Amino acid sequence: MTRCEQPGCTGIVEDGYCTVCGLAPDSAVTAAQAPDPGPEADGPPGTVASAASGTVASASSGTVASASSGTVTGRVRRGSSRSRSNRSERSGRGRLGAGLVTIAPVPYRDPSTAIMSDPQVPEQDRFCSQCGKPVGRTRDDRPGRAEGFCPHCGTGFSFTPKLGPGELVAGQYEVLGCLAHGGLGWIYLARDRNVSDRWVVLKGLLDSGDADAMAAAVAERRFLAGVEHPNIVKIYNFVQHPDPRSGEEVGYIVMEYIGGASLKELRSKRNAEGRLExxxxxxxxxxxxxxxxxxxYLHSRELLYCDFKPDNVIQSEEQLKLIDLGAVRHRTDLDSVGFKTDGYCAPELELEGASVESDLFTVGRTLAVLTFAFDYRKTYRHDLPPAADVPVLQRHPSLDRLLRRATAADPDDRFGTAAEMAEQLTGVLREVVAAEEGAPRPALSAMFGPERAVFGADPADRPATLGPAVVAQALPIPLVDPADPAARWLSSLGDDPDRLVTLLEAAPIPSYEVELALARARVAAGALADAGAGLDDLEQHEQADWRIGWYRALTALAGGDTGSARTAFDAVYGLLPGEAAPKLALAAATECDGDPDAAGALYDLVWRTDHGYPSAAFGLARTRLAADDFDGAIAAVESVPESSSQYLAARLTAVRIRVQAATEPHLVAAGQLLTELALDPERKARLDIEVLGAARELAAAGTAGGPVLGCPLDDGALRAALEQRYRTLARLAPDQLTRRALVNRANDIRPLSWV
Known part of the structure; x- marks a missing residue:
């Protein structure tokens, strides 16, 4: 990677062109610069050696080699979310943070300063490559040997670099020194004399006599030859050079130098108490x-990474690079030695072999290790601590669900593809950023449509507006798979439930999507038993997915079985932690089930992330009213933006909540709000009557103050104002009988006078 040489341009040349000005370089490639190193190594050999960066990304402790006995293929699973995201599997420069969060860049510096002055493997990190037991340790006050034979199995070991400064490899690469060491070998910085003296990395074997290590190196060369992705380290060459001790030819991989810091190093900062931050x-x-x-990208080429961890990802400027592909294998490879790192690898790896799901397990584990502290190598080697013990998971429940799905014990319960996991991760990121910054981060869902209707818009009228059946008809519905043969036909159908059932039962193009649509139509038509039977049949379909659970929950909710609906929606939330619709549905089912506190937390989660779900604002207001938090309820509905179609309904709801609160400040504010709203005369008069009536009761209790709709808290003034509103309604009455009743009410309420 080189800097653009155009005057005043700050871009980087990638793939032959500048990322800023778009021009090709005019002159020879110059040396890249790298950040300050932080070499450390904390484990025995047996893992894949990381590609070098300006800082050291060393092998992790507990990393061992294991024979693979099989693979688990990515198949359609009943619990899978089967995301139909259009998100690309390729990544380009400049998207770090996805436009949602700013990540500080890691600057470059001269890579020559990253060279180790005294390249040694610490004794605590010396292990036999064959049996994994300690070797080269101090005994009887004698320092441990860097070379020798394992006293347990007799395998030879060597922890000394094979290449020295100034040595020329393959007549082309001038060695400058060691950058790091890992399970498969030393990593050297070199200068490519044949290509503009560019910086390169040479990665050799720790022990050329180790057959497994040699095989892993050969495998790395084979797989990397065709790998080309902007977030994966580039491989330039593969050369051989004689071992200075034995004279045998040793292979070296030549790859690009990544100047930056590993995620492990970025995670290694300590707070004032000396604890990792x-x-x-x-x-x-x-x-x-x-x-x-x-x-x-690797998975699309039928390759598995196998050993993902913080050590193997480097941030350079604003880009990440995946390094150390030594453990990469083909999905059908059952014989090659496997490499894994304890605390990150999936529990089934040794017995069942690597899979897409086991790769994604390591991503989940890495995310957990980066974001909170726990004993991930022993106590929680394959699982996660309870959310109650981890503050960050308590603050962000969707993050907790994301991690638990990614690291589920059963591979079938995990994410099935990287794109699927990325889709949900993006939703969780939006939720986390919205919570931390206090501003919504909305986005269109790739899996659900919008709310079909707003439910429970008036918290003061809950029984009439929040029946479970009403909620079931209002919730968003999953999108139809556009690849389904009946997708276009389904989009042409109307909304009448009974007609829909008839049409779908006689569908000209039978398909999975037609059966799902039929289940939904039966729920809307009230044919709940038929809907349940149809969903039972769909369980056996080869395309069976999470939507069956969604429609089971909808069926239960429509039938008033709020407990079952709550359980089913909770399961969908666990599968799709980044989606708003499952959280909204779970909130409504929870509220209907009589748990307003839990429902309120979910409504708040949805609303603070995306104001495109106004039902969540009204739900949040209702749950706060249940706790007599009038001001919290008012704040919830008044956060509905003016651009929303529910803006007026939300403001009127705020008026009614203030009337319900019935304090002098609340009624004064209610009157001011009514004055500001553009309402038709009849509606305005009726709402005025509600506010003035509450103010009259307050005045009768001896409260002074005001003004409320221009009236002080005085019985006579309030009676006169109420008389005026009733006479306004009388003039607007649709018939004589109603008009007479309103005139009589006005006469009854008017203050006493001699006229």
Whole structure:
């Protein structure tokens, strides 16, 4: 990677062109600069050695090699979300943070300063490559040997670099020194004399006599030859050079130098108490969102990464690079030695082999390690601590659900593709950023349509507006798969439930989407038993997915079984933690089930993230009213923006809540709000009567103050104002009988006088 040489341009040349000005470089490639190094290594050999960066991304402790006995293929699963996202599997420069969060760039510096002055493997990190037991340790006050034979199995070991400064490899690469060491070998910085003295990295074997390590190196060369992705380290060459001890030829991979810091290093900062400081959750999510397309690219080529962890991702400027592809294998490869890192690898890896799901498991584990502290190598080696013990998971429940799905014990319960995981991760990132910044981060869903209707718009009238059946008809519905053969025909149908049932039962193009639409239509038509039977049949369909659970929940809610609906919607939320619709549905079912506190937390989660769901604002107001939090309820409905079609309804709801609160400040504010709203005369008069009536009761209790709609809290003045509103309604009455009743009411309420 090189800087653009156009005057005044700050861009970087990638793929032959500048990322800012778009021009090709005019002169020779200059040396890239890299950030300050932070070399460290914390584990035994046996993992894949990381590609070098300006800082060291070393092997992690607990990393061992294991024989693969099989693979798990990515198949359609009943619990899978099967996202139909159009999100690309490829990633380009400049999207770090997805436009939602700002990630500080990691600057470049001269890579030559990253060279280790005294390249040694610490004794605590020396392990036999064959049996994994400690070797080269101090005994009887004698320092451990850097070379020798394992006392347990007799395998030879060597922890000394094979290349020294100034040595010329393959007549082309001048070695400058060591950058790092890893499970498969030393990593060297070199200068490519044949290509404008560009910086390159040479990665060799720790022990050329290790057959497994040699095989892994060969595998890396084979797979990397055709890999080309902007978030994956580039491989330039593969060369051989004689071992200075044995004279045997040793292979070296030549790859690009990535100047930056590993995620492990970015996570290694300590607070004032000396404890490791986790990354902000939004930053961790942004990192995973940036790197998932690289894994998706590998998966699309039938390759599995196998050993994803913070050590193997480098941030350079504003871009991430996936490095160290030594563990990459083909999905059908059952024989090659596998490499994994304890605390990150999936529990089934040794017995069942690697899979797309096991790769995504490591992404979930990496995100967890980056964003909160827990004993991920022992106590929680394959699972996560309870959310109650982790403050960040309590603050962000959707993050908790995302992590638990990604790291589920059963591979069938995890995300099935990198794109699917990225889609949900994006939704969770929006939710986290909205919570932390206090501003909504809306986005169109790729899986659900909008609300079909706003339910419960008047918190003061809950029984009439929040019946479970009403909610079932108002909730968003999942989108139809456009690839389904009946998709176009389904889009042409109307909304009448009974007619829809008739049409769908005689559909000219039978398909999975038709059966789902039929279940939905039966729910709307009240044929709940038929809907349930149809969903039972769909469970056996090869395309069975999460939408069956959604429609089961909808069926239960329409039938008034709020407990079952709550359980089913909760399961969908677990599968789709980044979607707003499941949270909204779960909130409504929870409220109908008599748990306003839990419902309020979910309504708040939806509303603060996306103001496109006004039912959540009204729901939040209702749940706050249930706790007699009048001001909180008012704030909820008054947060509905003026651009919303529910703006007027929300303001009128705020008036009614103030009337219900019935304090002098609330009634004064209610009157001011009514004065500001553009209402028809009849509606205005009726609402005025509600406010003035409450003010009269307050005045009767001896409260002074005001004015309320221009009247002080005085019985006579309030009676006169009420008389005026009743006479206005009488003039607007549609018939003589109604007019007479309103005139009589006006006469009854008018203050006493001699006239």
């Amino acid at each position: 986790p990354l902000p959750p939004a930053q961790g999510l942004a990192y995973m969102l940036e790197i998932l397309p690289a894994l998706g």
